[in-house]
Amino acid sequence: MGTATVWWRARAISAGVGSDWRLSEARIRKTCISVSTRSSCCSSPLTLIVSSMPYEKELAAAKKAATLAARLCQKVQKALLQSDVHSKSDKSPVTVADYGSQALVSFILERELLSEPFSIVAEEDSGDLRKESGQETLKRITELVNDTLASEGSDSFPTLTTDDVLAAIDNGKSEGGPVGQHWVLDPIDGTKGFVRGDQYAIALGLLHEGKVVLGVLACPNLPLASIGSNQLHSSNEVGCLFFAKVGEGAYIQALGGSTQTKVHVCDVDNPEEASFFESFEAAHSSHDLSSSIAEKLGVKAPPVRIDSQAKYGALSRGDGAIYLRFPHKGYREKIWDHAAGSIVVTEAGGIVTDAAGNPLDFSKGKFLDVVSGIIVTNQKLMPSLLRAVKEALNEKASSL
Numbered sequence: 001m002g003t004a005t006v007w008w009r010a011r012a013i014s015a016g017v018g019s020d021w022r023l024s025e026a027r028i029r030k031t032c033i034s035v036s037t038r039s040s041c042c043s044s045p046l047t048l049i050v051s052s053m054p055y056e057k058e059l060a061a062a063k064k065a066a067t068l069a070a071r072l073c074q075k076v077q078k079a080l081l082q083s084d085v086h087s088k089s090d091k092s093p094v095t096v097a098d099y100g101s102q103a104l105v106s107f108i109l110e111r112e113l114l115s116e117p118f119s120i121v122a123e124e125d126s127g128d129l130r131k132e133s134g135q136e137t138l139k140r141i142t143e144l145v146n147d148t149l150a151s152e153g154s155d156s157f158p159t160l161t162t163d164d165v166l167a168a169i170d171n172g173k174s175e176g177g178p179v180g181q182h183w184v185l186d187p188i189d190g191t192k193g194f195v196r197g198d199q200y201a202i203a204l205g206l207l208h209e210g211k212v213v214l215g216v217l218a219c220p221n222l223p224l225a226s227i228g229s230n231q232l233h234s235s236n237e238v239g240c241l242f243f244a245k246v247g248e249g250a251y252i253q254a255l256g257g258s259t260q261t262k263v264h265v266c267d268v269d270n271p272e273e274a275s276f277f278e279s280f281e282a283a284h285s286s287h288d289l290s291s292s293i294a295e296k297l298g299v300k301a302p303p304v305r306i307d308s309q310a311k312y313g314a315l316s317r318g319d320g321a322i323y324l325r326f327p328h329k330g331y332r333e334k335i336w337d338h339a340a341g342s343i344v345v346t347e348a349g350g351i352v353t354d355a356a357g358n359p360l361d362f363s364k365g366k367f368l369d370v371v372s373g374i375i376v377t378n379q380k381l382m383p384s385l386l387r388a389v390k391e392a393l394n395e396k397a398s399s400l
């Protein structure tokens, strides 16, 4: 909630609507608008303020949090030690940087958005770090978080204790859902890519009444110049920060930079000229199925395989036209793997749906209940992509 919300709240309270800080923003907004039409003390400027300022403060806090978390991750990726990589109970990898990033983002959001009701749905939890065997790792994470905060310079941050770090990680225990506001955090999306030295992203979204209203994607290893094409790169610089607020477009700036540029998905309408992204990891998405879809569409270019929601970022600036994700049977998608990426792409003019063409529903808690897979492209290609996906899925079903 930004300045505008505080103002709406103040209006709601002074108009006798109530002083419950847990009133949803939408309710307060509605109430204030109706008060303004009835009461002379609360007249015309309201509409202007409402339309121009929502989520400003949240976006600034989210960009700061993701940028700092990216700095922590970069430090770890440079000097990744085998002892920094652990296995979770589902056998997926987690590193000191996943935990450190989650603790940092949680700490910064709470500090920057002081009095706001605060809920984060995040991937990691502190369970393993609270065990005897996790103590050394916890110390290392705490050092990393404190070093990163110290390198920020401008603010005087307190030195966090191991207990502070555990508490910050566990702020991410919220279940989400259709009511109120929830931050959605993937502290490192693409941990396998991170460990390999490849692409990864810090992905932070904000849900309001079950809809994504803001997203920030920090992609420390993504080139600032376009990828996935043959064009000669004018610069080898890496590190992109994508961000979007609902209704206001999507932007990119260099990670740590300040000049922002609006991004748009590409406007290719001939599938023969389109290229597509998919997971680097074949275990995360069926490469066979996407190759059959691409063939049906007439896509000529080979797949661009990269880890993480960097795919959404790259697509939002037109590096490629399509993103195909078809997890193997039984896998349930999580909201933190798509919240930030999907708003960046939709605000850049793209469409994100499941394989049946339904919009993604972020209001159901931690999981996304999608039909068969997730597909992303521009408005022009979506109808033919949906037809190709349907055909390929039918063929696959009849071959089983």
Ligand SMILES: Nc1ncnc2c1ncn2[C@@H]1O[C@H](COP(=O)(O)O)[C@@H](OP(=O)(O)O)[C@H]1O
Binding pocket: 092, 123, 186, 188, 189, 190, 191, 192, 193, 279, 280, 281, 283, 284, 285, 306, 307, 308, 309, 327, 328, 331, 334, 337
């Ligand atoms: N079997 C599986 N099928 C599909 N996705 C999976 C998977 N196992 C893990 N993932 C998810 O795939 C994400 C990475 O996506 P990508 O393949 O695009 O890089 C992982 O995010 P984390 O790395 O945050 O755990 C994880 O949530």
Ligand SMILES: [Mg+2]
Binding pocket: 186, 188, 189, 190, 336, 337
């Ligand atoms: Mg992830």
Ligand SMILES: [Mg+2]
Binding pocket: 098, 123, 186, 187, 188, 189, 190, 191
């Ligand atoms: Mg992750």
Ligand SMILES: [Mg+2]
Binding pocket: 092, 093, 123, 191
């Ligand atoms: Mg993970």
